[in-house]
Amino acid sequence: MSAYVVLLSIVALFALLIRGRTSPAVLFTIWAAGYYLTGLVDERKWLTSYSNPALVTLIVLLLVSLALERSPLLDRFAGVVLKGRPSLAILRLSVVTTVVSAFLNNTAVVGALLGVISRQRHLPASKLLIPLSYAAILGGITTLVGTSTNLVVNSFVIDAGLPPLGMFQFTAVGVPVALACIAVMVLGSRLLPAHEAASNENRQAYFLEAQVTAGSPLAGKSIEQNRLRSLDGLFLLEIERDGRLISPVGPDETLREGDVLVFTGEIEKVQALQQFSGLHVFGTRADTLLGSNLIEVVISNESMLPNRTLRDVDFRSQFDAGVVGIRRGDKRLAGQLGRIPLRVGDCLLLAVGADFAQHRNIDRNFHLLNGGLLRPKLTSNQSRIALSGFALAIALSALDVWPLLNGLLALLAVLLATRMLTINEMRRRFPFELLLIIGSALTIATALESSGAAQLVAHTMRSAFDGYGVTGAFIGVYLITLALTEVITNNAAAALAFPIALSTARAFDVDPMPFVMAVAYGASAGFLVPFGYQTHLMVMSPGRYRVTDFFKAGVPVSLTYSAVVLLLVPVFFPF
Template sequence: MSWQALLVLATFASTIAALIRYQHNPTKIFGGVILFLYLSNLVSTEQLIDSVANPGLLTLVLLMLCSIALEKTRLLRLLASSIIKPSLKETWLRLYSVTVLASAALNNTAVVATLLAPIRNNPNHNPSKLLLPLSYAAILGGTLTLIGTSTNLIVNSLLIDTSGESLGFFDFTIIGLVAVIACGVTLAFSSRFLPNHEMEKIDFHSYFIDAKVQAESGLIGRSVEDNGLRHLESLFLVEIVRRNKLISPVAPDEILEEGDRLVFSGDITKLMQLSQFSGLKMFADSNGLLGSNLTEVVIRPESVLNGKTLKGAGFRAQFDAAVVAIRRDGHRISGKLGDVVLQAGDFLVLAVGSDYKNRNNLSKNFILVSGVEAESRLSGLKEWVSIGGFFGAVALAAIGIVPLFKVMFLLLGLLLFTGCLTPSEILRRFPKEIWLIVAAALTLSQALHNSGLVGLLESAFGHISDPSFILVSLFVIYLLTWLLTELVTNNAAAALMFPIAYGFALAVDANPMAFTMIVAFGASASFVSPYGYQTNLMVYNAGRYRLVDFVKVGFPVALVYALVVLTLVPIMFPLK
């Protein structure tokens, strides 16, 4: 074995060890990998440039940028308003179905972020019974299509770079659909082990927002419940003023009439939710609008804030924001907020300044929970352009009329031209971490080939043609990918395991597509750890869960998921 091969193997092993030890800083680790491989001449300048500008990687970035405009519409919030019902069983089924379908086409982190607050604030069921199923449904929904999760797109980027071929839009669908059904049944059974925590709602100051029902409103003649006014995100209908008479508290079956003035209390950043209701004219107190700079975020695992206090991190200077409250494990932290040591998964309620939205470090440090700020909500023609443009582009790519890269590039131009997206939003939300992870994985893959490791695999295993050996190897690749996912996050697991899996498939003269798909599905199998997948982390603190809750509920799901994937992948993609 040459010194280059030994050095690449050492780099690969060191990367995994570093990710396990410092899993909150994957960007620095993968950035260091790229620098080391390049400086040690294990990859050439041309190969480095090809890795950074890989067509599959650029497609992934374009797709994530275009989906930002969709998050600014009321589409997901309309879906959220139809989920919560008095029956827990009906609510669970609606939640699972809506989340799976939405996550098949949209960013599943955005889906969970949108549904998180309505579930936490619902008046009928304890959120701890619903939030973990929400995360698992988002993960499973992402396995239905090529664009359902960044993991699939990362694997596709690596495949394009290695073989020049691309995965089809629906290559995942049959296996993913069986997994959705089988794991859904399993989850429905294991959900009985979920804790039954009663949740405190976040106590925002008593902002009041009143809105008048106009003559042409579609709300007239329908009850408060039917109109979806009881399930708004952080806004609560506290009273109705009708012909100078006060109706309070408001019953769910109260029928709305023309001229009713609806009075809401809660988080004023959610004011623009009311624009989704036809014929509802808002009258916001000018002083109350000062509260529109409140927003809620979750600290990401890779945030620079982890392990630091607000004072020590220079929070105000970094983000042009001040922390109003901190929540951990479902409880608000009181006392001197500046002295609290921050952790991944902490909820922060921020009072933001005028320059907050222009900061480029927000997406790296925070997951936005409260939704899009009121002033950036899309409506009217822009909303239709965003929704119609995105799903139209996806449909054209899915049926093969236009390549996904080309249609997403054109859509991004349209969104910028029409003002649905702004350059500052693109800079702020640019997926720098995923870009760096994939670029590093592509560079590492080039180094594996350059060092002759693929040739060594061929000489070591090329003489073995036993189908049972190849099948066992497929199982081992899945197991390793799953373990890495639980330990170092899904995207990193996919990026690290693909070169090994693909190289091994070539070495034993097996179908590389089978090993490609096993890595893609294995990297999405994060059901046992709250840290392996972003959506798990989002619900971890919100539902006041413990690690044992993930094990009790998620381990049966992980077993059924593995059984489905390991059974169907060799059938759908024969090993020889």
């Protein structure tokens, strides 16, 4: 009976993850605590899930990456690769990104190149940013440390009592997959939109919100009389008045006190509102806010802002900046912008104060599209020390001379001792949510095993694929994982699919390794929709992409990826 109850609870967890209103960290933690409180998992197993060796290795790796991502190496690469025809630029960018992402955190790689690509004028950014995100995924699947997903799967492997995965155990399959997919991206470069070239007049269009204040000289006059229709580069989309929207806005519409005006326009043109007294832009006087320096930022996956509105956040005191405008891909935003829940990947146009760069929470919450990194780059000597130390830790681990965790801890000590990394920076960027998700997922996996729920699913899969044998079951596990990663996060997909894969392998009495690899590669196969993978969300607004842009570009890549994985995994990891 408990097996069916656990399965129903997993279905509920899956539904809540898809809904997306509650963070995965909160949901996984609640479920893990629930399984402990109901006796499905004992106290020791519950607590040790959060100190799994592979999980600790992942956390230390991410902390070390905080220093590595400040190396000037990526900026130097970017200046060389972003030239020539789109197909050649995509090829060079994809190869460089894939190689770097094989060893550095892919979110950090995309974050470091995002501003450079958005600012360059050789090619439309929309031709390059989807390939950047895809290449970061492809580099991640070639080594153990290339993506957090591989380390997450390794934590499940160790927890299940299987031999830990090797540093380059993913390479034999990962490299051919990456090469095949890069070739497809280059050949399919025409599938990528060219938004800047096709619609230059609307490039970088933002939505901003201005309220007519009490006593404003604008009140009582029409749109035409207030000269709000003749603004160069700005267009009045709608008026929100007493809870209702007025759209389209006619020239004879008379403004009232309290009206909220929603404009769209280019970055360079938003300061046109500075001339109007009696207007507040996002709650701040227009003449004060728009007289500041304006910079563009993208909300990061580590930010505290997603699922909160600007009304909920004391933005000025948090960041010494005021929000001027919002941009979300190529999507039309409607209604009061201050009440729209923010998302990872949203672009914000900020008017920044003098102390903006000194605020310690900037790098955790935002990727800057202009103005460069707020944190100083490593010097050439520091960069050599950090990268050489990281390469040494990887090499010693690959040669079985010293465990990866030991090497990373030694490197972390060197980075702290030389001040290339500080305790305060580690505290600000510590991946608490990832720790909670993976630790809780290990507890959930234990509950699935101990309750018999995983075995029940495995027997169902064996019955479903009985006529196709173990190969059919292997393909089924891969497709289940792929489907999960397209609708929820990659790490959550791996967490839910791993117990099913392991139990399916045991039900067929075969080596579990090909099923483990099916989960690892399947959990990184998110190419079709932008919502399941954080780097896709990061590039969506700067590239002004629609969801359909990811689907068009992603279908050939996803099919190629899946075909090569399903062909090669059984060759290098026989049943």
